[in-house]
Structures are given as structure tokens and as C-alpha cells.
Amino acid sequence: MLGAEIRAVLRWDRQQFSKVRFVTLPTFEQTEDALRRANVLVDASECHGTLCALISAGKAGLKQQWLAQTLEDADPANASVTECRRLLDSLWNETHEALAGQGFEFEPLLPAANSAIGDRVEALSEWCDGFMYGLGLAEIESFEKLPPDVAEVLRDFADIGRGNLALSDDPEEDEQAYMELSEYLRVGTQLVHDELNPARATQFRAPPGVH
Numbered sequence: 001m002l003g004a005e006i007r008a009v010l011r012w013d014r015q016q017f018s019k020v021r022f023v024t025l026p027t028f029e030q031t032e033d034a035l036r037r038a039n040v041l042v043d044a045s046e047c048h049g050t051l052c053a054l055i056s057a058g059k060a061g062l063k064q065q066w067l068a069q070t071l072e073d074a075d076p077a078n079a080s081v082t083e084c085r086r087l088l089d090s091l092w093n094e095t096h097e098a099l100a101g102q103g104f105e106f107e108p109l110l111p112a113a114n115s116a117i118g119d120r121v122e123a124l125s126e127w128c129d130g131f132m133y134g135l136g137l138a139e140i141e142s143f144e145k146l147p148p149d150v151a152e153v154l155r156d157f158a159d160i161g162r163g164n165l166a167l168s169d170d171p172e173e174d175e176q177a178y179m180e181l182s183e184y185l186r187v188g189t190q191l192v193h194d195e196l197n198p199a200r201a202t203q204f205r206a207p208p209g210v211h
Contacts, residue, residue, distance in 0.1 A: 025098075026094075048130065055096050057138035153192055
């Protein structure tokens with residue numbers, strides 16, 4: 001998805017959700033710290049991307065499997081591992097509630113705004129890479145049978161996850177591009193969730209440019 005299309009998504013998003021509330025997720029920094037203390041090598045954004053894909057694909061029943069796999073090399077007797085499991089459990093629950101609720105509260109787990117732009121861009125890529133991994137766990141191996149809107153978003157996520165995002169020589173341009181992409185992750189994930197979980201009562205419609 002190119003810049004003009006992403007800007008169309010953002011204009012639509014502001015019109016569609018004029019009163020957005022935000023969930024209280026563990027922060028990126030809290031999650032990253034808990035994972036490091038538990039000696040888990042996966043990054044916070046990648047971890048969140050994976051669980052978002054599982055939930056969006058209708059595989060919320062795989063929560064315990066996801067927790068066990070994320071912590072499989074950690075010592076369960078370690079207090080830091082217990083705390084990490086508690087935080088990841090909360091991260092899953094809050095994310096699931098945000099995606100399934102009516103407040104359009106979902107937010108991808110990314111570094112704080114005062115983090116270096118390079119770190120934030122890298123986290124965007126890691127989040128999308130985790131999302132694609134989660135789709136594999138959910139046994140979604142081909143986009144061909146998915147709704148066209150969903151397939152388009154997932155192809156974009158796959159592109160971002162390849163890590164080809166490059167910074168320019170203009171810091172303001174980089175910040176704008178990052179804002180647009182992070183917002184696209186938010187809107188795109190909600191769309192994927194809603195299309196693959198039709199029981200959710202919502203008036204959510206695909207934004208322009210996602211087709």
C-alpha cells in the first residue's frame with residue numbers, strides 16, 4: 001500500500017471513529033522488560049503481532065498453546081517467568097477485548113513516541129512479522145480463499161514484515177510515514193478481525209484503498 005492509499009485510510013478512520021477509546025494494555029516497554037527478565041528472546045511487538053493474528057483468525061482457543069510456546073524455553077520455577085506469563089495473559093485478554101468490543105479500542109503494541117524513530121520502525125516490521133507467523137499457527141497458509149479486503153491488508157502486512165522500511169533524510173517525513181503505517185496496522189487488524197469473525201455486531205466497513 002502506497003502513501004496516497006494510506007492517507008485515504010486515515011481520512012476514513014477519522015470520519016468513522018470520531019470517539020475512540022483506548023484499552024489499557026501493558027506497554028511495549030513493560031512487555032519487553034518482562035520478556036527479557038524471563039529470558040524469552042522474542043520481542044514485544046513480534047509477540048503481540050502473533051497473538052493478534054491468532055485472535056483475528058478466530059483462534060482465541062489457542063491462548064494457552066501460545067503462552068506455552070512463547071515461554072517454552074523459560075524456567076517455570078523462576079519468579080520472573082511467572083510474572084511474564086501473568087503479563088502476557090493480560091496482554092492477550094486486553095487485546096481480545098479490544099478487537100471484539102464496540103469501542104474500536106485496538107492498538108498495536110509499539111514503542112513509546114519518544115523512542116528513536118529507527119527503533120519504532122523496526123518494531124513495526126517485527127509486529128507484522130509476528131502477525132504473519134501467527135497466521136501460520138492459525139493454519140492460514142493462502143490468501144486466495146480470504147475476502148479480498150483481508151487479503152489486501154495481509155499482503156501489506158507481509159511487505160512491512162520483510163523489513164524493507166527505510167528512513168529518509170527528513171525526520172518530519174519519517175515521523176509522518178511512521179504515524180500513517182502504525183495507524184494502518186490498527187485499522188487493518190480490526191478489519192481482518194471483523195471479516196474473519198462475522199458474529200461480531202459492528203458497522204465496520206472497509207476503508208477506501210483497501211480492496
